[in-house]
Amino acid sequence: MPAFAEIYERIKLATNSRTQVELAEVLDIRQSSISDAKRRNSVPGDWFMKLFEKFGLNPDWLKQGIGPMYLRTEQGYTPQDAPASLAENAAHYGDTLARGVVASVYHMRCDYCDEQPRPSLELAGKISLPHSFMKDGLSVMRMRGTNMIPTVMSDAHLGVDTMDRDVISGRVYALFAPNEGVILRRIFLNSSQDGYVLRSDSADFPETTLAPDLLNKRLVGRVVWIFQEL
Incomplete structure (x- = not known):
């Protein structure tokens, strides 16, 4: 037991x-x-x-x-x-939506450095979810910050599929960022097709670029669902 x-x-x-x-x-x-x-x-x-x-x-x-x-x-x-x-x-x-499971929720704030191994995320609490929303490789996180407003509100719960690392332009992904921890960004292949552009849904945050090898190092997974209050 x-x-x-x-x-x-x-x-x-x-x-x-x-x-x-x-x-x-x-x-x-x-x-x-x-x-x-x-x-x-x-x-x-x-x-x-x-x-x-x-x-x-x-x-x-x-x-x-x-x-x-x-x-x-x-x-x-x-x-x-x-x-x-x-x-x-x-x-x-x-039915699958009626079957429940209690999942661990993790904070997105952590100390990350490209030269160090990936840090472990700190436990933030628990949440009850429909069983169909959980699968192997899925990590539940609590949104930190306002960089994806209006799509993702602060304190929303996110389902991040850590096994989905094949980038498709326009989708939202979680990735590590130095001095910040885990962040969310929409990722696009740049015009010269030799790197990636990271964009926030909020106009208050500038877009950044990453080389393919660095993106692969920092990428956590794709955001596949969001639970939040409107």
Whole structure:
């Protein structure tokens, strides 16, 4: 079974619990019981039963992050005791957009230098996504800055396909930049076809150029989806 911390984050997400005190109230247990479970690095089995009975939460989703977040019977299952933010009508949970997964989100700020190995990105938090939005090689990041406004707003969540590194002019890519970390730019082949032009969607940022070998070194992957408030 996954470590306590992973399951604990999914439980908090699904119940809108921000603290141990709030979660203890949801589970009808003492806060010290949560601290004990954390110390043992093990989630008690009765938690899963309580969360299913109270909210209809799928134990497999809580344990592994796979399958639908909620379960249903042939007649349909609607959590009756769930808070308004969780209560919903019975629906078909088998399609790919209904199946959820909790993904790690990373900050874009890091110390990058062309002469050094690529840095590791710092964990920014977690996000629940449709299962179909995740695949091998996809990294979720939180947008930093305003260089791609109005297409990408600050604090938006980005899905970056790190396996898609074949540049097609006009698409948006994530790449490392010295003194900045990971940035987003539209990339175009230049007119002489011997280098690339990097453009921001905001007129406040000047375009830059990169030689093919340097672009290949800095390229992280293509931005394939964006979650943001309008």
